[in-house]
Amino acid sequence: MKTVEPAPAAASGRQQGPLVGAPAPRPSRRSREWLHGLLMSAPAVAGLIAFVGIPFCYAVVLSFHNVRLGSPLEPTFFGVEQYRRLFTDPDLSGPFLRALLNNLTFAVVVVPLQTGLALGLAILLNRKLKAIGLFRSLFFMPVVFPMALVAVIWRLILARSDQGMLNSALDAVSLGNWGAFDWLGDGLTAMASIIVLSVWQGVGFQMVILLAGLQQIPGELYEAAELDRASRWQQFRHVTLPGIRGTLVFVALLTSVLSFRVFDQVYVLVKGGGLDEDAARTVMYQAVTTAFDQNNIGQASAITVVFFLIVVVLTLIQRRVVRPDNED
């Protein structure tokens, strides 16, 4: 068994046999590994360059042009006009700045809310109880729901008629004093509704990561704290929090990056669910509708580039903050 010939793939270009393998002269193995390493990486790297690298550079190029889909006119060089319009032309900058603001609101509310909820759930679920696995699965379940479906379920829950789930529940609780309210259609609650359904769908994911962080805290630390008569709050404050600080920062920053990418639920609910478009539009929604409904590729590319810059800044902050902690 062990003396069979090298595998066909490895045999190509092979000079010295396996016998000399262990103390093999460095240079030849190096050059061989160069070929294998490159061949192994090639498919994935080629795919990434073709479908991420090139389109991204193309986005930058397009954003400096006036390009319209389906237009007989050739694209013309536009300089920074698309960016200038994005920020100063009242017709365009209005919706765009509103979208930026909405994204910001979404992130500012969702990040602490979802991280906090996930932490609370993770602590609750970090017990040795029977059936704890079942509870963990229940809280994780919405994560596997496609957003297109989540949006539909919540469209029904938040339906504006008095037969909507939330409205009729409030009616029952308030003994009939609560009238029907248009949660998705009202400018004040549209974004709040998107936030609620997004947190519902996403919190389980963060919870699982935090749970893993909690389980890495040595149990002796809690025993020691208990001997020192530390209260539950003190244990949380001085053992739990420092123990998962890195994980917590990671989760918060991951959430903030993901929160900037919010699109599916907004699109589904605006197009078919009576969601107030202005109050809920996000940067990605703006980019897609500009490209798709208005056929304005140049403009949409400029939005895309601005969006990318925001995500990069968030990601770089994430690396900065998380790195030093990991190297301890």
Place this chain on the structure above:
Amino acid sequence: MSTLTSGPTGAPLRRPTRAPLRRFLDYAVLSVLAFVFTLPVLYLLLGSLKPSDEVLNGLSGFLPTHLSFDNYAAVLDSLNSDSTGYFWQFMGVSLLLAFVVVTGGLFVNSMAAYGLSRLKWRGREAVFTLVLLLMLVPFESVAVPLFYMFNDQRNTLFIQALPFVANAFSVYQFHTFFRSIPPSIEEAARLDGAGPWRTFFAIIVPMSKPAFASVAILTFLTQWGSFLWPVLMVSDPSVRPLPLEMSVFQGQQPPDWGQILAFGVLLVLPVLIVFAFFQRWFVQGVAGSAVKG
């Protein structure tokens, strides 16, 4: 140091007195929270089994009356012509895309990660840095130029799958995992005459099941719910994946809520099945790459 001596004696003394009450409270809190949290799912399930006029009917939408599978039959019935598209076709497209993206992705990305983490060659640092840089680019920010580049490929299966096979984050996850494998394993394989390819496929892949499972599940979840790209690229029902059809189906006038929810259950069922089978792997994988990475 004090924990070693007094830990075992201190803890058991206190536990019995307060354990039952605490445990009861834990269960109570968890049950209430879990109930509230899963209400939307219950609503989906119950609604899919109810006549449509009872779905959007206030709190009685939760009463399990008049349950039947009529909605499911009606969905399959109504999506059964060339003009509406066929349900099995939507499902088939989604399954096919998921299969291609997941298996192709596992193959290509794990191989790249192996080449980048375990083989020593000049330039690999540069290539890996490139992969990390590309990981920073969210798909959303290349969607518009991709849409423009491949505009003449709209409504094909090929363009729906191909951009998602190579995935920088998957490469990174595999990379993290492979780095933790002791080098002695490869040295032993090399002494037995195995080259890098054979070492990878015959030894590394079988021992990396957790990494493969978690990457597979994450890819599957993302691909199954994929929405933005189909919105841009697909209008023809014959190549339309399920989530896009879900949004088309729910936009019908007048909406038939029972059927829409039944459609939703059919949409999420495959993921729930996969999740039920691979849950342990998934949780380990997600948590592992996050905490260690």
